[in-house]
Amino acid sequence: MGFNWENHAGEKVREEFLQVLESRRRKLNNPSWSIAGKQSKYRYRSPMQRDVTSMDPNAEEDLHAFPPSPAPELQEEKFTLLTEEGEQGRVPVLVIKPVDDDGQAKRRPVVVFLHSTGKSKDAMRASMESFAARGYITVAIDSRYHGERARGSDAYPSALIRAWATGNEMPFIFDTVWDLIKLVDYLVTRRDVDPTRIGVTGISLGGMHAWYAAVADSRIAVVVPMIAVQCFSWAVVNNRWHARVQSIPHVFEVARRELGKTAVDSEVVARVWRRIAPGLLDRFDAEHTIAAVAPRPLLILNGQADERCPVPGLERPISQAAEVYRSAGVADNFMFKAEEGVEHAISDSMLYDASVWMDRHLKPEIITWRQESTYKDSMKKEGLSFEINTDMGLGLICRAGYNFRQ
Numbered sequence: 474m475g476f477n478w479e480n481h482a483g484e485k486v487r488e489e490f491l492q493v494l495e496s497r498r499r500k501l502n503n504p505s506w507s508i509a510g511k512q513s514k515y516r517y518r519s520p521m522q523r524d525v526t527s528m529d530p531n532a533e534e535d536l537h538a539f540p541p542s543p544a545p546e547l548q549e550e551k552f553t554l555l556t557e558e559g560e561q562g563r564v565p566v567l568v569i570k571p572v573d574d575d576g577q578a579k580r581r582p583v584v585v586f587l588h589s590t591g592k593s594k595d596a597m598r599a600s601m602e603s604f605a606a607r608g609y610i611t612v613a614i615d616s617r618y619h620g621e622r623a624r625g626s627d628a629y630p631s632a633l634i635r636a637w638a639t640g641n642e643m644p645f646i647f648d649t650v651w652d653l654i655k656l657v658d659y660l661v662t663r664r665d666v667d668p669t670r671i672g673v674t675g676i677s678l679g680g681m682h683a684w685y686a687a688v689a690d691s692r693i694a695v696v697v698p699m700i701a702v703q704c705f706s707w708a709v710v711n712n713r714w715h716a717r718v719q720s721i722p723h724v725f726e727v728a729r730r731e732l733g734k735t736a737v738d739s740e741v742v743a744r745v746w747r748r749i750a751p752g753l754l755d756r757f758d759a760e761h762t763i764a765a766v767a768p769r770p771l772l773i774l775n776g777q778a779d780e781r782c783p784v785p786g787l788e789r790p791i792s793q794a795a796e797v798y799r800s801a802g803v804a805d806n807f808m809f810k811a812e813e814g815v816e817h818a819i820s821d822s823m824l825y826d827a828s829v830w831m832d833r834h835l836k837p838e839i840i841t842w843r844q845e846s847t848y849k850d851s852m853k854k855e856g857l858s859f860e861i862n863t864d865m866g867l868g869l870i871c872r873a874g875y876n877f878r879q
Contacts, residue, residue, distance in 0.1 A: 483688075486688060489752070489757075490762075493757075494651050494689065497647075499562070506659055507554075507555045508552055508553065508555070509554075545571050547570065551567055564656070568611070570609075571610075581608060581610045581670075583612060584612070585673045585683075586601055586679075587649075588620075588679045589675075610665060612656070646685055646750055657671060657690055670835045672693070674697040676701070677817070680699045687769065688757075695831060696770070696772075703782040705753050710739075725745055768798065770806040772810075772830040777814065778816045779818075782817070791809045
């Protein structure tokens with residue numbers, strides 16, 4: 474099943490990506506990360522099971538899975554992780570985990586939840602509690618210039634403008650990926666973490682962080698980016714960049730003026746991407762980075778009508794990635810779903826798919842045949858195919874197909 478298979482192309486992408494990330498660092502002295510101040514901890518009773526509701530990227534509070542009822546007692550930890558020198562090297566971390574009744578730390582799987590633009594780690598609390606109630610250690614951080622790392626509501630737009638002006642920072646995606654690598658450095662040292670079972674998921678900007686963190690760090694075992702994966706170069710060439718640009722408009726307006734343009738156009742967009750995220754339009758675009766995650770389980774959840782992540786631009790990258798997974802002998806570890814009629818928003822089925830995917834690959838012992846049957850029925854409605862693989866002991870294995878020309 475591909476256990477001895479090596480992703481040589483993916484390793485090359487990873488090495489080059491790490492070189493870019495390290496080129497902008499003000500590194501800490503040994504060790505490469507540390508905890509600042511004291512950790513705060515307290516116990517509380519998790520809320521009972523809730524219904525999954527529809528949501529958009531600005532309502533991560535509603536993102537949760539399927540906890541047991543009644544839910545167990547949980548423990549919350551808050552601390553600051555130092556990932557590099559300087560103010561933005563101080564990363565606020567939230568951990569929510571089950572309380573071990575016998576007082577002995579058990580090695581558990583981890584899921585890291587990453588928020589969207591303008592939000593913070595606290596927006597992920599409901600999802601974290603829900604997963605923690607099912608036996609996971611859950612973690613969230615504030616991304617660069619968000620949450621506790623923001624000084625004012627314009628912190629993130631201002632950081633993007635500075636990145637355009639100086640090239641000294643990479644606050645769009647890349648710098649937070651560095652923080653996530655250091656977060657994994659920390660997590661694998663914990664006595665209650667199973668270092669072989671670390672998953673990452675995120676919404677919109679957080680989904681991009683999850684996607685690129687999995688490219689950069691092979692210790693991330695499972696990744697589920699939601700309404701995040703896109704082909705940046707395709708969008709520029711095909712004039713489908715407008716919705717993405719409007720999500721962070723200020724830096725493009727500044728660039729337009731400095732480049733003497735009367736309006737933002739494809740040239741302005743390309744110049745900005747190359748400046749604030751080097752390689753985003755070529756060697757680190759979707760065509761190379763999606764396949765770089767193989768052979769690890771990767772579920773990509775998009776909306777078919779999402780103009781920020783145009784689905785037609787993913788036809789080639791998805792097809793190439795699927796072939797890489799097939800060549801590795803783990804075709805079932807890759808799935809792409811674009812939900813019909815869904816724009817830049819999270820749907821109920823996305824939440825369910827993400828939850829089941831994490832359970833299947835990080836905690837298969839809690840997958841029930843009822844869940845698999847429900848999942849199978851929902852997939853049939855979407856014209857997807859599956860097979861039962863009893864050798865893996867996980868029941869249903871799904872293979873997704875998507876008609877990019879529908």
